[in-house]
Amino acid sequence: MKAAIFKAYGSPEVMEISEVDKPSIKDEDRVLIRVVSASVNQYDNLFRKGYFPTRIENGLTKPKTQILGIDVAGTVEAIGENVTKFKVGDSVFGSCVGSHAEYVCPRQSFISLMPNNSTFEEAAAMPCAAQTALQALRDVGKVKAGDKVLIYGASGGVGHFAIQLALHFGAEVTAVCSTSNIEWVKNLGAHHVIDYTQEDFVHNGKKYDVILDAVGKRTFFSCLRSLTEKGVYITEHPLYPKYHPIQLMIGSIISSKKAKIHLAKPNDSDLVLLGELMEQEKLRPVIEKCFPLNEIVEAHRHIESGRTKGKVVLKIE
Numbered sequence: 001m002k003a004a005i006f007k008a009y010g011s012p013e014v015m016e017i018s019e020v021d022k023p024s025i026k027d028e029d030r031v032l033i034r035v036v037s038a039s040v041n042q043y044d045n046l047f048r049k050g051y052f053p054t055r056i057e058n059g060l061t062k063p064k065t066q067i068l069g070i071d072v073a074g075t076v077e078a079i080g081e082n083v084t085k086f087k088v089g090d091s092v093f094g095s096c097v098g099s100h101a102e103y104v105c106p107r108q109s110f111i112s113l114m115p116n117n118s119t120f121e122e123a124a125a126m127p128c129a130a131q132t133a134l135q136a137l138r139d140v141g142k143v144k145a146g147d148k149v150l151i152y153g154a155s156g157g158v159g160h161f162a163i164q165l166a167l168h169f170g171a172e173v174t175a176v177c178s179t180s181n182i183e184w185v186k187n188l189g190a191h192h193v194i195d196y197t198q199e200d201f202v203h204n205g206k207k208y209d210v211i212l213d214a215v216g217k218r219t220f221f222s223c224l225r226s227l228t229e230k231g232v233y234i235t236e237h238p239l240y241p242k243y244h245p246i247q248l249m250i251g252s253i254i255s256s257k258k259a260k261i262h263l264a265k266p267n268d269s270d271l272v273l274l275g276e277l278m279e280q281e282k283l284r285p286v287i288e289k290c291f292p293l294n295e296i297v298e299a300h301r302h303i304e305s306g307r308t309k310g311k312v313v314l315k316i317e
């Protein structure tokens with residue numbers, strides 16, 4: 001099968017299209033999916049660059065796993081003996097390492113049936129970013145109706161889902177983005193929008209129950225004065241590179257406010273919920289760009305720019 005692979009860590013140009021072995025169902029609870037679409041995440045960018053902590057998992061000097069991609073949408077082509085939830089021909093979406101390829105073989109517990117009003121591209125845009133936003137707001141921030149929630153990095157993959165999900169939980173949402181994204185973010189439903197090039201929200205005197213730093217650009221200390229007495233600061237950066245977790249610990253000890261580093265946990269029940277919200281038209285992925293698989297280098301360049309509006313997806317079929 002055809003796949004986007006990388007044999008060395010580096011810039012987007014290390015990505016190439018190659019013929020590799022098609023995966024097969026070895027475990028009985030796995031599903032073989034013919035991939036129609038897959039999204040490109042900052043995760044792919046970090047692994048391709050060989051950011052040091054990723055090398056511990058994927059090889060110190062060169063990548064052990066050469067196919068990137070963690071989100072998938074496609075059609076079930078075969079099922080293992082113990083698979084009960086899916087049949088051949090079903091349209092499914094979910095999480096699977098190696099999705100920048102024509103086939104993947106995930107466990108059934110990481111996928112779900114596609115929402116009936118979704119394209120393959122939209123479904124592929126959801127798993128990682130939408131589950132991240134959902135778990136951060138619901139499980140870590142425990143957002144409830146009436147809470148004041150600020151989303152920093154609101155125009156990105158995680159951020160644009162977070163706006164919609166915080167609204168679904170009944171929160172009053174403040175979104176922070178740059179000038180060119182203000183109207184777009186307002187259209188997603190945010191009650192208030194702050195242009196970070198004009199104003200730093202930490203100086204405006206307002207307080208929030210939850211601050212979700214969806215792009216890992218702020219520190220807990222800088223946000224302390226903007227949190228309510230029991231407010232929670234959540235950062236999404238998986239590796240939290242600039243600011244040591246000790247800062248989070250000290251901050252939590254010296255004040256009643258909490259700081260949490262959130263790592264998304266892929267699972268099928270959240271996929272089901274996200275699918276239902278999409279069917280109820282409460283959630284809609286926005287796809288900024290769709291690249292064919294053979295333009296994988298351009299797709300990586302786009303993600304690396306850090307300016308993505310919504311999501312970037314690959315069309316693989």
Ligand SMILES: NC(=O)c1ccc[n+]([C@@H]2O[C@H](COP(=O)([O-])OP(=O)(O)OC[C@H]3O[C@@H](n4cnc5c(N)ncnc54)[C@H](OP(=O)(O)O)[C@@H]3O)[C@@H](O)[C@H]2O)c1
Nearest residue numbers: 042132153155156157158177178214236262263264307308
């Ligand atoms: N913890 C987890 O499990 C998990 C899961 C998924 C993602 N993540 C992490 O979460 C982060 C965000 O992911 P993502 O997919 O949302 O990224 P993304 O889509 O690439 O984010 C792009 C957005 O970031 C905004 N941005 C860039 N610099 C900014 C700044 N200085 N201040 C405010 N906004 C800024 C940009 O908006 P403007 O152009 O308006 O500046 C752009 O819309 C990444 O670090 C990723 O690795 C973590």
